[in-house]
Amino acid sequence: MNRLVMLCCLLGSLMIAFPASAAPIMAWDAVTTGEDGLPLGSGLEVTAYKVYRCGPSATGPCLAPDRVLVGTVTPPATSLDLAGQPMPQAYVVTATNKAAESVDSVKFKVVPPAAPRNPRLP
Numbered sequence: 079m080n081r082l083v084m085l086c087c088l089l090g091s092l093m094i095a096f097p098a099s100a101a102p103i104m105a106w107d108a109v110t111t112g113e114d115g116l117p118l119g120s121g122l123e124v125t126a127y128k129v130y131r132c133g134p135s136a137t138g139p140c141l142a143p144d145r146v147l148v149g150t151v152t153p154p155a156t157s158l159d160l161a162g163q164p165m166p167q168a169y170v171v172t173a174t175n176k177a178a179e180s181v182d183s184v185k186f187k188v189v190p191p192a193a194p195r196n197p198r199l200p
Contacts, residue, residue, distance in 0.1 A: 101161035102188050104129060108156050109173040109180070124173045127151040129158050132168040132185060140170045140182055165190045 109124050111117055118124070129151070133144020148169070149158045160169075166189040170182040 101159055101163070103157050103159050104169060104171075104186070104188070105157035106171055106183065108153065118175070122175050122177060124153050124175055126174045127153070127156065128172045128174065128179070130170050130172070130182075131163060132170060140168065140185055145170075160188065163188075
């Protein structure tokens with residue numbers, strides 16, 4: 079009997095970096111275990127990560143048809159430049175292998191920084 083191993087424990091952490099004068103970069107931890115917590119067996123390694131932009135609900139799940147695939151990343155890479163994406167916006171990441179696509183990561187909201195306050199001449 080073939081056993082399908084769904085990917086789990088996706089993204090122990092999500093990080094967003096805002097380099098000076100650049101778009102945010104979304105990064106996550108590599109997935110190395112299945113939903114049973116055991117290491118992924120030979121041939122069941124992650125083949126891609128998919129990053130989805132969520133619909134207008136900030137609190138609900140990120141479901142079709144409101145979710146939009148904004149990028150696919152091939153391991154060992156674990157980050158995506160969000161250049162050109164609208165902000166503020168929420169995102170989720172999934173991992174895929176030849177068996178299935180994982181459940182969504184936690185939803186992560188990207189918010190631009192506030193404008194500088196009290197500008198003045200020195």
